[in-house]
Amino acid sequence: MIPGGMTRRRSVAWMVGGLLGLMLAFGVHVAFGTVPIDPLRVVKALAQMPDSRADYDIVWNLRTPRALVVLGAGAMLGLAGALLQAITRNPLAEPGLMGVSGGAVLAIVVAIVAQSKLDGLGIVRDTGLALGLVGIAGGMAAGTLTYVLSWRQGSDPALLVLIGVLVAGGTAALASMVLLVADENQVRLVLHWMIGSANGRVWAHWHMMWPLGLAGLALGLGCAGLANALQLGDPVAAGLGVSVERTRLLLLFVAAVLTSGAVSVVGAIGFVGLMGPHLARQMVGTDARRLFPFSVLVSAGLLLLADIAARLFPLGWLAGLTGLALPGRSGMPMGVATPLLGAPFFLYLLLRRRRQA
Amino acid sequence: MRRFVSWAAAVLGLAAVVLVLALGLGVLPIPGARLAGVLFGAGDSTFALVLWQLRLPRFVAGLMAGAALGAAGCLLQAALRNDLADPGLLGVSSGASLVIACVVVMNLPVPPGLLPALAMAGGLLAGLVILAASRAVRDPVQMILIGAALASLFGALILFVIVLGTGLQIQIVYAYLIGTLAGRGWADVLRMAPWLGGSLVVAAALVRPLGLLQLGDEVAEGLGLRVVRTRMLAMVVAIALTAPVVATCGPIGFVALVAPHLARAALRTGAIAQVLPLSAAIGALLLATADLAARWVVMPAELPVGLVATAIGAPAAVLLLRRHARMAASA
Numbered sequence: 001m002i003p004g005g006m007t008r009r010r011s012v013a014w015m016v017g018g019l020l021g022l023m024l025a026f027g028v029h030v031a032f033g034t035v036p037i038d039p040l041r042v043v044k045a046l047a048q049m050p051d052s053r054a055d056y057d058i059v060w061n062l063r064t065p066r067a068l069v070v071l072g073a074g075a076m077l078g079l080a081g082a083l084l085q086a087i088t089r090n091p092l093a094e095p096g097l098m099g100v101s102g103g104a105v106l107a108i109v110v111a112i113v114a115q116s117k118l119d120g121l122g123i124v125r126d127t128g129l130a131l132g133l134v135g136i137a138g139g140m141a142a143g144t145l146t147y148v149l150s151w152r153q154g155s156d157p158a159l160l161v162l163i164g165v166l167v168a169g170g171t172a173a174l175a176s177m178v179l180l181v182a183d184e185n186q187v188r189l190v191l192h193w194m195i196g197s198a199n200g201r202v203w204a205h206w207h208m209m210w211p212l213g214l215a216g217l218a219l220g221l222g223c224a225g226l227a228n229a230l231q232l233g234d235p236v237a238a239g240l241g242v243s244v245e246r247t248r249l250l251l252l253f254v255a256a257v258l259t260s261g262a263v264s265v266v267g268a269i270g271f272v273g274l275m276g277p278h279l280a281r282q283m284v285g286t287d288a289r290r291l292f293p294f295s296v297l298v299s300a301g302l303l304l305l306a307d308i309a310a311r312l313f314p315l316g317w318l319a320g321l322t323g324l325a326l327p328g329r330s331g332m333p334m335g336v337a338t339p340l341l342g343a344p345f346f347l348y349l350l351l352r353r354r355r356q357a
Numbered sequence: 358m359r360r361f362v363s364w365a366a367a368v369l370g371l372a373a374v375v376l377v378l379a380l381g382l383g384v385l386p387i388p389g390a391r392l393a394g395v396l397f398g399a400g401d402s403t404f405a406l407v408l409w410q411l412r413l414p415r416f417v418a419g420l421m422a423g424a425a426l427g428a429a430g431c432l433l434q435a436a437l438r439n440d441l442a443d444p445g446l447l448g449v450s451s452g453a454s455l456v457i458a459c460v461v462v463m464n465l466p467v468p469p470g471l472l473p474a475l476a477m478a479g480g481l482l483a484g485l486v487i488l489a490a491s492r493a494v495r496d497p498v499q500m501i502l503i504g505a506a507l508a509s510l511f512g513a514l515i516l517f518v519i520v521l522g523t524g525l526q527i528q529i530v531y532a533y534l535i536g537t538l539a540g541r542g543w544a545d546v547l548r549m550a551p552w553l554g555g556s557l558v559v560a561a562a563l564v565r566p567l568g569l570l571q572l573g574d575e576v577a578e579g580l581g582l583r584v585v586r587t588r589m590l591a592m593v594v595a596i597a598l599t600a601p602v603v604a605t606c607g608p609i610g611f612v613a614l615v616a617p618h619l620a621r622a623a624l625r626t627g628a629i630a631q632v633l634p635l636s637a638a639i640g641a642l643l644l645a646t647a648d649l650a651a652r653w654v655v656m657p658a659e660l661p662v663g664l665v666a667t668a669i670g671a672p673a674a675v676l677l678l679r680r681h682a683r684m685a686a687s688a
Contacts, residue, residue, distance in 0.1 A: 092502065096509075149675055152682060159682045162498060165446075165505045166671050166678075169610070173667045176531045180661075184524040191527065195516050270509060333520060339513035346506040350499060351490070 011284045011294075018283075018297035022071075025304040029067040030059065032308065034331060061202065069201040070307045070334070071300045072213045073262040074272055078299020079220045080258040081273025082280070082292050086227040087251050092161050092349065094274035095259040099167030101270070103142020104135040104263040106171040106178075109190050113182050132212055135264035140256045142167055147252065196267035196335020198307050205265050212261035217296065220254045224288040227251060231288065269335050271342020272303050278349070303334065310337040361631045364623045368638045372420070375645050379416045380408055382649070384657045410542065418541040419648045419662070420641040421549050422602040423612055427640020428560060429598035430613030431620070431633050435567045436591035437487075439497040441681060443614035444480070444599040446674075447500075448507030450608035451515070452483035453600050457607075458515045458530050462522040469544070473552055477600035483507050484596050488589060497681065536609035536663025538648045545605045552601040559594050560633065567591060567629045609644065609663045611670020616640035618677060 031042050035058055041051050045059035077095055084093040095101050111134045146167045150159040175194060179187055192199070226247050229237040234244050262269070276299025277291065283298075284290040311331035380396075381387050385407055387395060395404040426444070433442040444450045456479035460467050467475065490503050515534070519527055566587040569577045574584050602609065620636040621627055644662070647669065651662040 097505075149679075152679065152686075159678060162501060162505075162678050163675060165501075166674055170667060170671050173535055173664055176535050177661070177664060179528060179531045187524055187527060191519070195520065270513075332517065336513055336517045336520065339509050343506045343510035343513065346509075347503060350502055350506070351493060 011290045014283050015290075015294060015297070018294060018301070022297050022301045022304075025301045025308075026067055026071060029070065029304050029308055030063045032312065033058070033063055034311065065203045065206045066198050066201050066307075067304065068206050069209060069265055070198045070303050072206070072209050073198075073266045073269065074276070074300035074303030075296045076213050076216060076258040076262040077269060077273040077303070078276035078280075078295045078297075079217060079292060080255040080262075081299070082277040082288075082295040083220055083223075083227065083251050083255040083258070084273070085277055086231055086288060087248055087255070088160050089231060089233075090161060091278065092274070092346070093164075094271065095255070095263075096168065096268065096270035096273070097161050098164040099142040099146045099171065100139045100256055100259045101263050101268045102168040102171035102175075103145075104139035104260040105193050105268045106142070106175045107138020108135045108193050108264055109175045109178050112190055112193075113178055113186050116186050132208055132261055132264040136212075136257055136260040139260035139263065140253070142171055143252060143256050192333075193263070193267035195333050196269040196338070197333030198266055199331075199333060201265065209261060209265045212257060216254060216258040216261055220251075220258060221292050221296075223251055223254060224292045227288040227292070231286070267335055269303065269338055271338045271346065272299050272306070274349075275299070275342055275345055276302055278345075303338070306337045306341065307334040310334040313337075358631075360624050360626075361635060364635055365638060368635070368642050372638075372642050372645065375642065375649055376416060379645065379649050379652075380412050382653055382656075383407070383412065414542045414546055415538055415540075415648070416645060418546050418549070418605070419538050419645040421546060421553055422538070422606050422609065423616075423641035423644025424637040425549070425553050425556070425598040425602050425640075426609065426613040426644065427616035427620075428557065428633060428637040429595040430615075430640070431617040431629070431636040432560060432563070432567070432591045432595040432598070433613070434617050435571065435629055436588045436595065437491055437497075437500065438571065439500055440618070441497050441501050441614070441677065443611070444595065445608060445610040446508075446614065447487050447504035448483040448511060449480045449487070449596055449599055450603055450610070451508040451511035452479040452481075453477065453596075453603035454534060454608045455479050455511045455515050455518070457533065457604055458518045461530055461533070462518050462526050470548060472604040473548065473601035476604040477597055479511075480596040480600050480603070481593070483511065484592050488592055491588070498685075532661060533607045535661040536607035536666065537661040538606055538651075539659060539661070541605065549601045549605055552597060556594050556597045557637075559590070560598075563587070563591050563594065564630045564633060571627060571629070607661075607663060609666050611666050611674060612640050612643050612647075614677070615670055615673045616643060618673075 030046070031037075031039055037045075037055060037058065041055050042059050044050055045055045046064070048060075050056035050059070080095045080100075081093070084095065084098060085091055087093070108131060111131060146160065146164045149167075150163045152159065172194075175190075179190060179194075182190060226242060229240050229242045230244070230247060230251070232240075237244050237247070259273075277295040279302075280291055280294040280298045284294045310333060313332045377389055377392065380392055381389055385404070387404055387408070391404075392408075396408055430443055433444065433447065434440050436442075453476035456475045457472065459465065460472065460475065486507055487500070487504065491500065494500055494503065515530075519530055522530065566577075566582055569580055569582045570584065570587055572580075577587075578584050599613070616639045617632060617636040619639050620632045623639075624631050624635060626632070644666070647665040648662045651660040651665045654660060654665075
C-alpha cells in the first residue's frame with residue numbers, strides 16, 4: 001500500500017471509529033464480570049453514587065482499574081510492536097518474539113522471589129515502581145542480546161526473529177528454574193507474570209503503570225517521523241539527515257520501555273503487539289504518523305476483548321467433565337487467550353507472505 | 358568408512374569415560390578402582406544399591422534418550438532437507454508435552470506404559486501441520502518460524518492446563534517441562550526400549566530412500582521414489598523416537614539439533630547410512646555428559662539436565678543460525 005494513498009479524511013474516520021470501538025470495549029469490560037450487576041447500577045457506581053458498598057467495591061475498586069490496566073497494557077504492547085516492526089522492517093517482529101518480554105519476566109520473577117526471601121515470613125509483594133524498573137533492565141538486556149547476536153553487517157530481519165525465539169526460550173527455561181526454588185506462595189504470584197493475566201490488578205498496579213506508559217507512549221508517538229525515515233531503508237534515511245544507528249537505538253529503547261512497563265504489571269502477553277499493528281496497517285496504511293496511534297487503539301481494544309473472553313470462559317463444563325476442583329470464578333488468564341488467537345494469525349501471515357513472494 | 362569407524366570408536370571411548378565418572382561421582386563418591394568390585398558384589402551393599410538401582414539405570418536412560426533424540430534430529434533434517442530442523446524447534450516436543458501436562462494436572466488414570474503412545478499422538482498433531490506446511494514452504498528459516506508459532510500455540514494450551522493445577526502440580530509440570538533425568542530407573546529404561554528398537558529398525562529401512570531424497574524431490578521422483586510417502590514415514594519415525602523421551606524425561610532441547618551437525622562435521626559427508634548411527638551415538642554421549650554436569654555442578658543438589666542442554670545447545674543453535682544465514686546470503 002502506498003503511504004500517501006490514504007486520504008486524510010478516511011484515516012480520520014478510522015481514527016474516530018477506533019476510539020468509539022475502544023470506548024465500547026472498555027464499557028463492556030467494566031459492565032460484565034463474573035458477578036452480574038445491571039448496567040444502571042454500574043453507571044451509578046462509576047459516578048461515585050453506588051447503591052451499595054458491594055457495587056462500589058466491585059465496579060470502582062476491581063473492574064475499573066482492571067480495565068484501565070488492560071487498556072494500558074494493550075496500548076503499550078501495540079506501540080512497542082509497531083516500533084519493532086518499523087525498526088526491523090520485519091512485519092513478524094513482536095515484543096514476545098524478540099525476547100524482550102521474556103527478559104522482563106525473568107528479571108521480575110527473580111526480583112519477586114529474591115525480595116520475598118529477603119523479607120522472610122512468606123511476605124510476597126508485587127507492586128512498586130522499582131519492579132517496573134527491574135523489568136525494563138531485564139527487557140533491555142534480552143532485547144540487546146537478541147539484537148547483537150543477529151548482527152550481520154546490519155541486523156538481519158529473519159535472523160532477528162529466530163534468535164529472538166531462542167532468547168525467549170532461554171529466559172523461559174531460567175524462569176522455570178526460579179520456580180523450582182520458590183515456595184507455594186511465591187509460585188502462585190510468579191505464575192501471574194509467566195502466564196500473563198489481569199486477575200487481581202487494582203489501583204496500585206495502575207499507579208505503577210501509568211507514568212511509564214504515558215512517557216513511553218508520548219515518546220513513541222513523537223518518534224513516528226523518525227520511524228518513517230527508517231522504513232525507507234538505511235541509505236535513504238541517512239540521506240535525509242537521520243543518524244540511523246542512534247535513531248534505531250532510541251526506538252529500540254522506547255519499545256523496550258513500553259514492553260517492560262506493560263509486562264511488569266500484566267506479565268508476558270504474547271501476540272497482541274503482532275496482531276494490533278497488522279490490523280492497523282490494513283486500515284490506515286504504513287505511514288507511521290497514522291499507523292502508530294492507530295496501532296495503540298487497535299491493540300488496546302484487542303486486549304480488552306481478549307480479557308473479556310478469557311474472564312467469561314466457562315470452566316464449568318470442564319469441571320463437570322474431569323471432576324476437578326477448578327478455580328471456578330476467576331476465569332482464565334488472558335495470557336492464555338492471546339496466543340490461541342495470535343499463533344494461528346502468525347501462521348497465516350507466514351503462509352500468506354510465502355504466497356506473495 | 359574409515360572415518361566412521363574411528364569416530365564411532367572415539368565416541369564409544371568417551372562414553373566409557375563418562376560411564377566411569379557417572380558411576381563414581383555423586384554425594385556418595387566411589388573411587389574408580391573399587392567400581393568393578395562394588396558392581397559385582399564385593400564390599401558394601403549400600404554402594405551396590407546406589408550403583409545398580411540409581412546411577413546405572415539413570416546413565417542408561419540418558420544414553421537411550423540421547424540416542425533417540427540424535428536419530429530423530431537426523432531423520433527430521435533429512436526428511437525436510439532442512440538443517441535447522443529439530444523436534445523442539447518444530448513444535449513436536451511441545452505437542453507431546455501438552456499431553457503429558459494434561460495427564461499430570463488432571464490426575465488422569467493412565468498406566469505409565471501408555472504415556473509414550475499418548476505423547477506420540479500430541480507430537481503427530483504438530484507433525485501433521487509441519488508436513489502440510491512443508492509442501493508449500495521450502496525456506497528452512499520460514500519452516501522454523503512456523504514451528505515457533507506451533508510451539509507457542511501448544512505452549513498456550515500447556516499454560517491453560519497449568520492454570521487448572523494446584524501449586525505442587527504446577528511445580529512438577531514446570532520441572533518436567535525443562536527436562537530432567539533425576540530419579541529415572543530401570544522401569545523407564547524398559548518403557549523406552551521397545552519404542553527405540555522398533556523405530557531404529559524402520560529408520561534403517563529408510564536410509565536408502567532418504568539418501569535419494571537428498572538429491573531433490575524431482576530427481577528422487579524420477580528415480581522411482583515415492584517422495585511424499587518417504588517424507589511422511591521418516592517424520593513419523595522421528596516423532597516415534599521423540600515421544601517416549603518426552604514422556605519419560607520431558608522435552609529436552611537442542612540435542613537433536615546439534616548431534617547431526619556434529620556427526621556431519623566429523624564424517625565430512627552427508628551420507629545418511631553413516632550420519633544416522635553416528636548422530637545417535639553423539640546424541641547419547643551429549644546427553645549422558647550433560648546429565649553428569651547437571652548432577653555435578655551444584656552438588657549435593659542438582660540441575661535439571663534440560664537446563665544444561667539449553668545452556669550448551671542454545672549458543673550452538675545461534676552459531677548454526679548465523680552460519681545458515683551467511684550461506685543463504687552467499688548462495
